[in-house]
Amino acid sequence: MRIRFALAGLVAALVATGAVQAQDFKPRIVRFGYGLVDNSNQGRAARMFAQEVEKATGGKMKVRAIGNASLGSDTQMQQALIGGAQEMMVGSTATLVGLVPEMAVWDTPFLFSNAKEADVVLDGPVGDKIKAKLEAKGMVGLVYWENGFRNLTNSKRPVAKLEDLNDIKLRVMQNNVFLDSFKALGANAVPLPFSELFTALETRAVDGQENPYNTIVSSKFYEVQKYLTVTNHVYSPWIVTVSKKWWDGLSAAEKKVLQDAAIKSRDFERKDTREEAAKALADLKGKGMQVNELSAAEANRMREKLVSVNAGIAKSVGQQTWDEVNAAVQQARNA
Ligand code: TK8
Structure with missing residues (x-):
């Protein structure tokens, strides 16, 4: 009896440590x-x-x-x-997004x-x-x-106002929300896989891109991009x-x-x-990037243009998903 209990105890201990599950791997x-x-x-x-x-x-x-x-x-x-x-x-x-259209909701600006x-x-x-x-x-x-909040870089000029984007050839992710967002801002948006991005920037096939600070550092985009504009336009x-x-x-x-x-x-x-992101902006300045923030007025102008894509997103993800996600954001915001 006692031995049986002891054995049961041993088995329980082994299960707890995962040892008896070894044959499951x-x-x-x-x-x-x-x-x-x-x-x-x-x-x-x-x-x-x-x-x-x-x-x-x-x-x-x-x-x-x-x-x-x-x-x-x-x-x-x-x-x-x-x-x-x-x-x-x-x-x-x-x-x-091509497989699961609802994923586009995460690309909603701001x-x-x-x-x-x-x-x-x-x-x-x-x-x-x-x-x-x-x-x-x-x-x-x-x-x-x-991935993080995305910011804009380019090799042409500091982007201080909406019009500065006008003739900038900007690489975007292969997704309609990104394409529509940057078209709405007046840029010449070109969808391209990330794996081709560095070369495209280096050869000036495109002038700019947008990604979180971390990626601008790790992918060494600072070697081929002079200007960084703090936009935080979307969380990826x-x-x-x-x-x-x-x-x-x-x-x-x-x-x-x-x-x-x-x-x-x-x-x-x-x-x-x-x-890493907390240190990255200083890093990028140290590497020679010229960084500018947007004035409140210009940030608002961009924001208003970007919000114009929301109706299209709601349509492609479905009104229910759109409402559920926005309600969850409100709840998180008020918590
Ligand atoms: C990496 C990409 C990247 C994304 C992009 O494979 O494509 O710009 O931000 O992180 O997924």
């Missing part, structure tokens, strides 16, 4: 692709995720974090996930006024609901990471996704390891990104 290689360079917020968090997964599976599941868009641009990797040729990736929600609001809404019920729509398209969304999330084909073949224990590690990586990534 098969040897697996997970290719986790991303678009930025290794030494970026994306790269650091991808490696952190890899370590967590390896630790939790006793080395059975090995995550290969592969950056620099070596596995392809965001949209190419999405197709590889859907087909089952690649296991995981992290990329912009904006490049998923939707979030600070990172706290973004965290609450993205990690809350409406964020989950939109993320869950990926499953019908062949991907499983695990968590949102922070990244999203960590898994091939559904591959996911469906995993044990419950394996799925849980990936989910838990994804949450840890999210918390790590947001903290790391915010710490």
